[in-house]
Amino acid sequence: MVIVVVLVSWVIGNTFDNLSTRGIASGFSFLQSTAGFGISTSLIEFSEASSIGRAFWVGLLNTLLVSAISVALATILGFAFGVARFSGNWLLARLAAVYVETLRNIPLLLQIFFWYFAVLRSLPSPRQSFDLMGLFFLNNRGFYVPALEIFDGGGWLLSVLIALLITAFWQRQQKLISRSCSGMAVLLLVLVFANAGISVPVLRSFNFIGGAVLSPELVALVIALSTYTAAFIAEIVRAGIQSVPRGQIEAANALSLSNKDRMRFVVIPQALRVIVPLLTNQYLNLTKNSSLAAAIAFPDLVSVFAGTVLNITGQAIEIIGITMAVYLTISLAIAMAMNAFNRTTAMRGLSP
Amino acid sequence: MRILRYLVPFLSVVLFGAATSAGTLDTIKKKGWLTCGVSQGLPGFSVPDAKGNWTGIDVDFCRAVAAVALGSPDKVKFRPLSTKEAFTALQFGEIHILSRNVTWTQTRDSALGVNFAGILYYDGQGFMVRRDLGVRSARELDGAAVCVNSGSTTELNLSDYFRSHGMKYTPVVFEKSDEVLAAYRAGRCDVFSTDQSGLYAQRLKLPKGNVHMILPEVISKEPLGPAVRQGDDQWFNIVRWTLFALIGAEELGVTKSNVTVLEKKTRNPAVRRFVGTEGKAGANLGLDPKWAVRAITAVGNYGELFERHLGNKSRLKISRDLNRLWNKGGLHYAPPIR
Numbered sequence: 001m002v003i004v005v006v007l008v009s010w011v012i013g014n015t016f017d018n019l020s021t022r023g024i025a026s027g028f029s030f031l032q033s034t035a036g037f038g039i040s041t042s043l044i045e046f047s048e049a050s051s052i053g054r055a056f057w058v059g060l061l062n063t064l065l066v067s068a069i070s071v072a073l074a075t076i077l078g079f080a081f082g083v084a085r086f087s088g089n090w091l092l093a094r095l096a097a098v099y100v101e102t103l104r105n106i107p108l109l110l111q112i113f114f115w116y117f118a119v120l121r122s123l124p125s126p127r128q129s130f131d132l133m134g135l136f137f138l139n140n141r142g143f144y145v146p147a148l149e150i151f152d153g154g155g156w157l158l159s160v161l162i163a164l165l166i167t168a169f170w171q172r173q174q175k176l177i178s179r180s181c182s183g184m185a186v187l188l189l190v191l192v193f194a195n196a197g198i199s200v201p202v203l204r205s206f207n208f209i210g211g212a213v214l215s216p217e218l219v220a221l222v223i224a225l226s227t228y229t230a231a232f233i234a235e236i237v238r239a240g241i242q243s244v245p246r247g248q249i250e251a252a253n254a255l256s257l258s259n260k261d262r263m264r265f266v267v268i269p270q271a272l273r274v275i276v277p278l279l280t281n282q283y284l285n286l287t288k289n290s291s292l293a294a295a296i297a298f299p300d301l302v303s304v305f306a307g308t309v310l311n312i313t314g315q316a317i318e319i320i321g322i323t324m325a326v327y328l329t330i331s332l333a334i335a336m337a338m339n340a341f342n343r344t345t346a347m348r349g350l351s352p
Numbered sequence: 353m354r355i356l357r358y359l360v361p362f363l364s365v366v367l368f369g370a371a372t373s374a375g376t377l378d379t380i381k382k383k384g385w386l387t388c389g390v391s392q393g394l395p396g397f398s399v400p401d402a403k404g405n406w407t408g409i410d411v412d413f414c415r416a417v418a419a420v421a422l423g424s425p426d427k428v429k430f431r432p433l434s435t436k437e438a439f440t441a442l443q444f445g446e447i448h449i450l451s452r453n454v455t456w457t458q459t460r461d462s463a464l465g466v467n468f469a470g471i472l473y474y475d476g477q478g479f480m481v482r483r484d485l486g487v488r489s490a491r492e493l494d495g496a497a498v499c500v501n502s503g504s505t506t507e508l509n510l511s512d513y514f515r516s517h518g519m520k521y522t523p524v525v526f527e528k529s530d531e532v533l534a535a536y537r538a539g540r541c542d543v544f545s546t547d548q549s550g551l552y553a554q555r556l557k558l559p560k561g562n563v564h565m566i567l568p569e570v571i572s573k574e575p576l577g578p579a580v581r582q583g584d585d586q587w588f589n590i591v592r593w594t595l596f597a598l599i600g601a602e603e604l605g606v607t608k609s610n611v612t613v614l615e616k617k618t619r620n621p622a623v624r625r626f627v628g629t630e631g632k633a634g635a636n637l638g639l640d641p642k643w644a645v646r647a648i649t650a651v652g653n654y655g656e657l658f659e660r661h662l663g664n665k666s667r668l669k670i671s672r673d674l675n676r677l678w679n680k681g682g683l684h685y686a687p688p689i690r
Binding site: 019021022023024025036037038039040048117120121125140141204205206207209216217294295296297299303307308310311312313314316 | 435436439440443459460463464465485492493494495496497499502507508510511512514515520521522523524525526527528531534535538539540542581582583
């Protein structure tokens with residue numbers, strides 16, 4: 001232990017000595033200086049006059065946003081395809097197999113480019129947008145929706161709605177909660193339309209101004225990350241289901257449970273014991289893979305902080321160090337949360 | 353791979369001392385070649401041709417330095433680098449010269465442990481739009497989506513320009529210039545912004561070049577030039593005076609074709625000092641008297657370099673404007689060899 005501490009402090013001291021003898025700036029004071037650049041997508045208020053430290057938070061929140069949405073979608077898709085492989089319908093089972101084998105065998109970066117340029121090329125320019133009720137517009141600059149002014153940018157509105165949807169999905173069997181959820185959603189919608197401070201997107205000389213926008217970068221990244229990871233999750237789900245002893249299924253049949261009930265009450269709960277620990281790996285991978293966002297201009301942590309900020313300040317050691325520490329922290333947090341969830345699904349009495 | 357690029361120099365600075373900062377000339381003489389950091393492909397500046405040979409004005413500058421320091425323009429290896437990697441690679445001695453379209457700024461000169469040896473090309477950031485957008489000036493770009501390359505000074509100039517004119521814009525920031533161009537083609541942005549020379553170069557890659565126009569406004573000063581690591585003054589002098597030799601040669605009328613004749617016949621004292629028949633310019637740099645002659649024999653003078661890679665003899669057809677000599681209305685000015 002002592003040796004490790006001495007070694008680490010020697011390494012750090014030596015690094016800073018070397019940096020100063022070479023005339024390279026070091027330290028973390030750059031975080032307070034003015035950013036001076038703009039960021040297209042931000043969940044919190046950000047302008048060119050904000051500090052570099054704030055740009056870091058913008059990037060971090062964007063990383064978390066894209067990871068959270070993709071994790072949710074990947075889980076839903078993955079479970080659907082995993083279960084579909086056992087379907088009695090030959091076509092459905094084959095389709096699920098083809099999906100898994102195609103998606104997981106093509107490099108993710110290529111898939112991200114594919115979705116990005118496929119999305120961009122298939123959409124019209126702002127002047128020929130798809131128009132829905134004069135409130136929603138879809139074009140190659142993104143999907144424009146009306147936004148609450150108080151939410152500033154609508155990113156929050158979006159995340160609240162998504163959180164609601166996820167809760168509703170998880171708690172589906174409990175009607176009460178699902179009802180209260182939809183009630184809340186309706187309440188929110190009423191609030192949106194009743195509020196005078198709502199901003200509707202309007203077409204100006206180039207683009208729509210006002211409202212909130214879901215950028216094509218975000219959409220492409222979420223599609224690519226979730227479909228790619230879903231292929232792996234589907235395989236994990238398949239393995240989990242296959243790990244349930246045949247006797248359990250035969251017992252369920254003997255009780256004349258329907259196909260659906262057999263899956264829901266007998267197979268899935270037992271399969272989860274196998275699935276959850278493996279799922280953790282996939283969530284970690286997905287979060288780390290989200291750093292490929294830099295390739296398609298989505299302003300995540302790597303693009304904003306380890307990209308733009310690194311270029312401006314040139315302090316590679318500090319910035320790469322912070323970025324690595326952040327990914328480590330996120331990954332450990334996900335692993336901790338999943339371990340806690342795992343304890344609730346693990347077989348009681350058997351696990352130590 | 354990408355992580356390795358950072359990790360290797362990172363570990364070297366963490367574990368070892370700064371012992372390698374002096375004696376670049378001796379190091380490369382021992383090795384037999386020098387390593388030159390260039391761009392990842394910018395026509396006119398540094399781009400590999402079909403056979404994999406690097407060409408461009410930045411590339412030829414490194415060849416000139418190799419000719420000066422090692423006696424042959426071929427004793428140079430090129431290393432393509434993104435803006436993000438460029439300075440780190442130079443700081444940690446992976447490359448001996450950074451001759452890549454990078455802007456000389458105060459921060460880079462003073463806080464990154466590098467020294468800029470001079471200015472090879474006076475550039476400025478501009479805008480490219482589709483003609484059918486109906487825009488004639490950058491002042492009409494309020495609300496536009498702008499595709500840019502991450503890094504260099506592009507993003508900062510862009511936000512300064514829009515802020516100072518009270519206009520809004522959406523930055524769409526890519527890591528590599530190929531993706532910037534692809535997104536611009538796909539209609540993600542109204543505007544493509546980078547250094548003007550870069551706009552001319554990228555326009556060549558578009559299928560119908562004249563559908564796109566480059567707006568007249570130049571919104572920044574972008575002096576592009578070679579940089580070396582701090583702490584080796586002799587090497588800094590060699591690189592700097594190679595640049596001055598190229599510019600000075602144009603002013604003296606020394607060209608690739610007449611340099612060997614002038615070497616023997618001229619009576620002009622300035623030219624005699626240049627070709628090393630008078631004075632001891634070479635010795636002062638720690639080199640032999642023929643150093644400048646080798647540079648010109650290898651790549652020609654600055655004017656020849658410009659015309660060959662960027663001007664009328666190239667596909668880019670960029671006008672020389674600021675890049676003329678000082679006595680012809682431009683900014684290039686080499687101190688005298690005395």
